[in-house]
Amino acid sequence: MKKTGVFYHPSFSRKSYLTQGARLEDFPGAIEHILARDNVTMYESPPIEEEWILKVHTPELIRGVEADTLCSTAWHSAGGVVLAGEKVCTGEIDNAFALIGAGGHHSGRNYFGGYCCFNDVVITITYLREIHNIQRFAILDTDAHHGDGTRDLLYSDPDVLHVCFCGMDSVSNDGTKVDVAAPGGFWASRGRNEKDADDQYADKVKSEFYQRVVDFEPDLIFWYFGFDTHKGDYGSLGLSGRCYQKIARFMLQTAEEVTGGRLEVVLAGGSRTDIATNVIPPIIDILSK
Ligand SMILES: [Zn+2]
Ligand SMILES: [Zn+2]
Helix, strand or coil: CCCEEEEECCHHHHCCCCCCCCCCCCCCHHHHHHHCCCCEEEEECCCCCHHHHCCCCCHHHHHHHHHCHHHCCHHHHHHHHHHHHHHHHCCCCCEEEECCCCECCCCCCCCCECCECCCHHHHHHHHHHHHHCCCCEEEEECCCCCCHHHHHHHCCCCCEEEEEEECCCEECCCCCEEEEECCCCHHHHCCCCHHHHHHHHHHHHHHHHHHHHHHHCCCEEEEEECCCCECCCCCCCCECHHHHHHHHHHHHHHHHHHCCCCEEEEECCCCCHHHHHHHHHHHHHHHCC
16 A cells, blocks of 8 residues: 655635636645545645745746736645655655646746746655655656646756657657657547547557656656536537546556555646546555555
8 A cells, every 4th residue: 555645735725816706716625535544635735935945946936826816826836746746756755746736847947827827846856856865857748738838847867757748749869858648639539428538548659658757767747637627618629538547557567566655746737626626536546555
Protein backbone atom coordinates (compact mmCIF):
# COMPACT_ATOMS: atom_id res chain seq x y z
CA MET A 1 0.00 0.00 0.00
CA LYS A 2 1.29 3.45 -0.93
CA LYS A 3 1.53 6.46 1.36
CA THR A 4 -0.27 9.17 -0.55
CA GLY A 5 -0.43 12.88 0.24
CA VAL A 6 -3.23 15.14 -0.94
CA PHE A 7 -2.36 18.84 -0.98
CA TYR A 8 -5.24 21.24 -0.62
CA HIS A 9 -6.24 24.66 0.64
CA PRO A 10 -9.86 25.69 1.37
CA SER A 11 -9.51 28.69 -0.95
CA PHE A 12 -9.35 26.22 -3.90
CA SER A 13 -12.97 25.27 -3.23
CA ARG A 14 -14.16 28.84 -2.95
CA LYS A 15 -12.38 30.35 -5.86
CA SER A 16 -10.57 29.13 -8.90
CA TYR A 17 -9.03 30.78 -11.89
CA LEU A 18 -10.32 27.93 -13.96
CA THR A 19 -14.07 27.96 -13.54
CA GLN A 20 -17.26 29.79 -14.04
CA GLY A 21 -18.02 28.89 -10.43
CA ALA A 22 -15.67 26.91 -8.23
CA ARG A 23 -14.69 23.62 -9.83
CA LEU A 24 -13.46 22.13 -6.54
CA GLU A 25 -16.49 23.16 -4.49
CA ASP A 26 -17.23 19.49 -3.64
CA PHE A 27 -13.73 19.02 -2.14
CA PRO A 28 -12.52 17.76 0.24
CA GLY A 29 -15.92 16.13 0.83
CA ALA A 30 -15.69 14.18 -2.43
CA ILE A 31 -12.57 12.36 -1.19
CA GLU A 32 -13.58 11.93 2.47
CA HIS A 33 -13.82 8.15 2.05
CA ILE A 34 -10.24 8.03 0.70
CA LEU A 35 -8.87 10.41 3.35
CA ALA A 36 -10.29 8.08 6.00
CA ARG A 37 -7.61 5.50 5.11
CA ASP A 38 -4.51 5.30 7.30
CA ASN A 39 -2.16 5.60 4.32
CA VAL A 40 -3.68 8.80 2.92
CA THR A 41 -2.94 12.20 4.47
CA MET A 42 -4.22 15.60 3.52
CA TYR A 43 -1.83 18.53 3.94
CA GLU A 44 -2.84 22.18 3.84
CA SER A 45 -1.00 23.91 0.99
CA PRO A 46 1.12 26.75 2.42
CA PRO A 47 1.72 29.97 0.48
CA ILE A 48 4.95 29.94 -1.53
CA GLU A 49 7.58 32.42 -0.39
CA GLU A 50 8.53 35.22 -2.75
CA GLU A 51 12.19 34.21 -2.59
CA TRP A 52 11.35 31.04 -4.54
CA ILE A 53 9.04 32.73 -7.01
CA LEU A 54 11.86 35.14 -7.87
CA LYS A 55 14.18 32.31 -8.85
CA VAL A 56 11.81 31.54 -11.75
CA HIS A 57 9.87 34.73 -12.46
CA THR A 58 10.59 38.46 -12.69
CA PRO A 59 9.46 40.98 -10.05
CA GLU A 60 7.18 42.44 -12.76
CA LEU A 61 5.37 39.12 -13.14
CA ILE A 62 4.77 38.97 -9.39
CA ARG A 63 3.33 42.50 -9.44
CA GLY A 64 1.07 41.45 -12.33
CA VAL A 65 -0.14 38.35 -10.49
CA GLU A 66 -0.79 40.45 -7.37
CA ALA A 67 -2.93 42.83 -9.40
CA ASP A 68 -5.00 40.02 -10.97
CA THR A 69 -7.87 38.99 -8.68
CA LEU A 70 -8.17 35.70 -10.60
CA CYS A 71 -4.73 34.79 -9.22
CA SER A 72 -5.68 35.08 -5.53
CA THR A 73 -5.05 31.34 -4.99
CA ALA A 74 -1.69 31.35 -6.82
CA TRP A 75 0.56 31.45 -3.71
CA HIS A 76 -1.14 28.49 -2.01
CA SER A 77 -1.35 26.60 -5.32
CA ALA A 78 2.39 26.79 -6.00
CA GLY A 79 3.20 26.28 -2.31
CA GLY A 80 1.25 23.01 -2.25
CA VAL A 81 2.97 21.72 -5.39
CA VAL A 82 6.39 22.48 -3.85
CA LEU A 83 5.54 20.89 -0.50
CA ALA A 84 4.18 17.79 -2.26
CA GLY A 85 7.41 17.39 -4.23
CA GLU A 86 9.45 17.80 -1.07
CA LYS A 87 7.50 15.21 0.91
CA VAL A 88 7.78 12.71 -1.94
CA CYS A 89 11.52 13.28 -2.25
CA THR A 90 12.22 13.01 1.48
CA GLY A 91 10.21 9.78 1.60
CA GLU A 92 7.56 11.02 4.02
CA ILE A 93 5.04 9.96 1.36
CA ASP A 94 5.36 7.78 -1.75
CA ASN A 95 3.31 9.89 -4.10
CA ALA A 96 1.16 13.01 -4.12
CA PHE A 97 -1.87 14.63 -5.66
CA ALA A 98 -1.72 18.43 -5.58
CA LEU A 99 -5.05 20.19 -5.96
CA ILE A 100 -4.68 23.80 -7.10
CA GLY A 101 -6.75 26.94 -7.56
CA ALA A 102 -4.55 28.51 -10.25
CA GLY A 103 -2.52 26.63 -12.86
CA GLY A 104 1.13 26.93 -13.85
CA HIS A 105 2.07 25.61 -17.28
CA HIS A 106 1.22 28.77 -19.25
CA SER A 107 3.37 30.90 -16.96
CA GLY A 108 6.82 31.83 -18.28
CA ARG A 109 9.58 33.97 -16.83
CA ASN A 110 7.79 37.25 -17.45
CA TYR A 111 4.30 36.34 -18.69
CA PHE A 112 1.25 34.53 -17.38
CA GLY A 113 -2.35 33.88 -18.37
CA GLY A 114 -4.58 31.11 -19.66
CA TYR A 115 -5.67 30.24 -16.12
CA CYS A 116 -2.05 30.15 -14.92
CA CYS A 117 -0.17 32.48 -12.56
CA PHE A 118 3.10 31.05 -11.15
CA ASN A 119 4.83 28.08 -12.77
CA ASP A 120 4.29 25.63 -9.92
CA VAL A 121 6.28 22.72 -11.37
CA VAL A 122 9.32 24.78 -12.41
CA ILE A 123 9.43 26.44 -8.96
CA THR A 124 9.27 22.95 -7.42
CA ILE A 125 12.14 21.71 -9.60
CA THR A 126 14.20 24.78 -8.61
CA TYR A 127 13.47 24.21 -4.93
CA LEU A 128 14.24 20.48 -4.96
CA ARG A 129 17.54 21.09 -6.72
CA GLU A 130 18.69 23.75 -4.25
CA ILE A 131 17.39 22.27 -1.00
CA HIS A 132 17.51 18.52 -1.64
CA ASN A 133 20.11 18.23 -4.40
CA ILE A 134 17.73 16.34 -6.70
CA GLN A 135 18.61 17.00 -10.31
CA ARG A 136 16.64 15.06 -12.90
CA PHE A 137 12.93 15.36 -13.54
CA ALA A 138 10.38 14.14 -16.07
CA ILE A 139 7.10 15.90 -16.79
CA LEU A 140 4.14 14.39 -18.63
CA ASP A 141 1.62 17.10 -19.52
CA THR A 142 -1.80 15.81 -20.57
CA ASP A 143 -3.64 19.10 -20.26
CA ALA A 144 -5.39 19.87 -23.56
CA HIS A 145 -3.11 22.82 -24.31
CA HIS A 146 0.57 23.27 -25.04
CA GLY A 147 2.59 23.97 -21.87
CA ASP A 148 4.32 27.01 -23.33
CA GLY A 149 5.50 28.54 -20.05
CA THR A 150 7.02 25.31 -18.79
CA ARG A 151 8.63 24.68 -22.16
CA ASP A 152 10.15 28.19 -22.36
CA LEU A 153 11.54 27.99 -18.82
CA LEU A 154 13.03 24.52 -19.30
CA TYR A 155 13.98 24.64 -22.97
CA SER A 156 17.73 24.58 -22.47
CA ASP A 157 17.66 22.37 -19.38
CA PRO A 158 18.92 18.92 -20.39
CA ASP A 159 18.02 17.46 -16.97
CA VAL A 160 14.28 17.77 -17.55
CA LEU A 161 12.32 15.53 -19.90
CA HIS A 162 9.14 17.38 -20.91
CA VAL A 163 6.59 15.40 -22.90
CA CYS A 164 3.61 17.58 -23.76
CA PHE A 165 0.39 16.35 -25.37
CA CYS A 166 -1.03 19.19 -27.42
CA GLY A 167 -1.63 20.09 -31.05
CA MET A 168 1.99 19.91 -32.16
CA ASP A 169 4.35 17.13 -33.10
CA SER A 170 8.06 17.71 -32.51
CA VAL A 171 11.16 16.44 -30.73
CA SER A 172 14.15 18.63 -29.75
CA ASN A 173 17.65 17.65 -30.92
CA ASP A 174 18.60 16.25 -27.53
CA GLY A 175 15.28 14.38 -27.28
CA THR A 176 14.26 15.93 -23.95
CA LYS A 177 11.54 18.30 -25.20
CA VAL A 178 8.73 16.50 -26.95
CA ASP A 179 5.34 17.60 -28.27
CA VAL A 180 2.86 14.94 -29.24
CA ALA A 181 -0.21 15.65 -31.36
CA ALA A 182 -2.97 14.34 -29.11
CA PRO A 183 -5.44 11.97 -30.71
CA GLY A 184 -9.08 12.96 -30.50
CA GLY A 185 -10.94 16.19 -30.95
CA PHE A 186 -14.32 16.76 -32.50
CA TRP A 187 -13.53 15.75 -36.07
CA ALA A 188 -11.30 12.86 -35.18
CA SER A 189 -13.85 11.49 -32.77
CA ARG A 190 -16.76 11.56 -35.18
CA GLY A 191 -17.87 8.03 -35.75
CA ARG A 192 -15.91 6.72 -32.82
CA ASN A 193 -17.30 5.92 -29.45
CA GLU A 194 -15.97 7.24 -26.18
CA LYS A 195 -14.14 4.02 -25.42
CA ASP A 196 -12.09 4.33 -28.61
CA ALA A 197 -11.15 7.92 -27.76
CA ASP A 198 -10.07 6.90 -24.24
CA ASP A 199 -8.04 3.93 -25.45
CA GLN A 200 -6.37 5.81 -28.27
CA TYR A 201 -5.30 8.65 -26.01
CA ALA A 202 -4.09 6.42 -23.16
CA ASP A 203 -2.24 4.13 -25.60
CA LYS A 204 -0.55 7.16 -27.16
CA VAL A 205 0.61 8.31 -23.70
CA LYS A 206 2.13 4.91 -23.06
CA SER A 207 3.86 4.67 -26.40
CA GLU A 208 5.27 8.22 -26.32
CA PHE A 209 6.25 8.47 -22.65
CA TYR A 210 7.29 5.05 -21.41
CA GLN A 211 10.55 4.38 -23.24
CA ARG A 212 11.63 7.99 -23.02
CA VAL A 213 11.24 8.15 -19.25
CA VAL A 214 12.89 4.75 -18.76
CA ASP A 215 15.92 5.89 -20.78
CA PHE A 216 16.01 9.30 -19.08
CA GLU A 217 16.15 7.93 -15.50
CA PRO A 218 14.66 10.90 -13.62
CA ASP A 219 14.56 11.16 -9.82
CA LEU A 220 10.95 12.34 -9.78
CA ILE A 221 8.08 12.25 -12.27
CA PHE A 222 5.39 14.93 -12.53
CA TRP A 223 2.09 14.34 -14.23
CA TYR A 224 0.23 17.52 -15.17
CA PHE A 225 -3.30 16.17 -15.14
CA GLY A 226 -5.77 18.43 -16.91
CA PHE A 227 -9.34 17.30 -17.32
CA ASP A 228 -10.11 20.04 -19.84
CA THR A 229 -9.76 17.18 -22.38
CA HIS A 230 -12.93 15.62 -20.94
CA LYS A 231 -16.00 15.39 -23.12
CA GLY A 232 -17.92 18.64 -22.66
CA ASP A 233 -15.15 20.66 -21.05
CA TYR A 234 -13.38 23.58 -22.76
CA GLY A 235 -10.56 21.59 -24.39
CA SER A 236 -12.61 18.49 -25.09
CA LEU A 237 -10.96 15.59 -26.89
CA GLY A 238 -13.99 13.43 -26.13
CA LEU A 239 -12.29 11.69 -23.19
CA SER A 240 -13.84 10.27 -20.04
CA GLY A 241 -12.63 9.39 -16.55
CA ARG A 242 -11.72 5.92 -17.81
CA CYS A 243 -8.87 7.39 -19.85
CA TYR A 244 -7.43 9.29 -16.87
CA GLN A 245 -7.60 6.17 -14.72
CA LYS A 246 -5.70 4.19 -17.35
CA ILE A 247 -3.02 6.89 -17.44
CA ALA A 248 -2.87 6.98 -13.62
CA ARG A 249 -2.27 3.21 -13.43
CA PHE A 250 0.38 3.47 -16.14
CA MET A 251 2.12 6.39 -14.40
CA LEU A 252 2.11 4.61 -11.05
CA GLN A 253 3.60 1.48 -12.58
CA THR A 254 6.14 3.49 -14.56
CA ALA A 255 7.18 5.47 -11.47
CA GLU A 256 7.59 2.18 -9.62
CA GLU A 257 10.06 1.03 -12.27
CA VAL A 258 11.90 4.29 -12.84
CA THR A 259 11.90 6.40 -9.64
CA GLY A 260 11.12 3.89 -6.93
CA GLY A 261 7.51 5.12 -7.01
CA ARG A 262 8.17 8.87 -6.73
CA LEU A 263 5.28 10.51 -8.57
CA GLU A 264 3.58 13.87 -8.17
CA VAL A 265 0.27 14.50 -9.88
CA VAL A 266 -0.51 18.19 -10.33
CA LEU A 267 -4.01 19.22 -11.27
CA ALA A 268 -4.17 21.40 -14.38
CA GLY A 269 -7.00 22.65 -16.62
CA GLY A 270 -10.66 21.71 -16.58
CA SER A 271 -13.60 23.85 -15.52
CA ARG A 272 -16.69 21.84 -14.66
CA THR A 273 -17.51 21.01 -11.06
CA ASP A 274 -19.37 17.81 -11.98
CA ILE A 275 -16.40 16.51 -13.98
CA ALA A 276 -13.91 17.39 -11.22
CA THR A 277 -16.03 15.57 -8.67
CA ASN A 278 -16.27 12.50 -10.93
CA VAL A 279 -12.73 12.18 -12.24
CA ILE A 280 -10.40 13.32 -9.42
CA PRO A 281 -11.34 10.88 -6.59
CA PRO A 282 -10.62 7.72 -8.65
CA ILE A 283 -7.12 9.04 -9.48
CA ILE A 284 -6.30 9.60 -5.79
CA ASP A 285 -7.77 6.16 -5.09
CA ILE A 286 -5.42 4.57 -7.64
CA LEU A 287 -2.38 6.42 -6.22
CA SER A 288 -3.09 5.13 -2.73
CA LYS A 289 -3.61 1.45 -3.56
ZN1 LIG B 1 -5.60 23.48 -20.78
ZN1 LIG C 1 3.06 20.92 -26.33
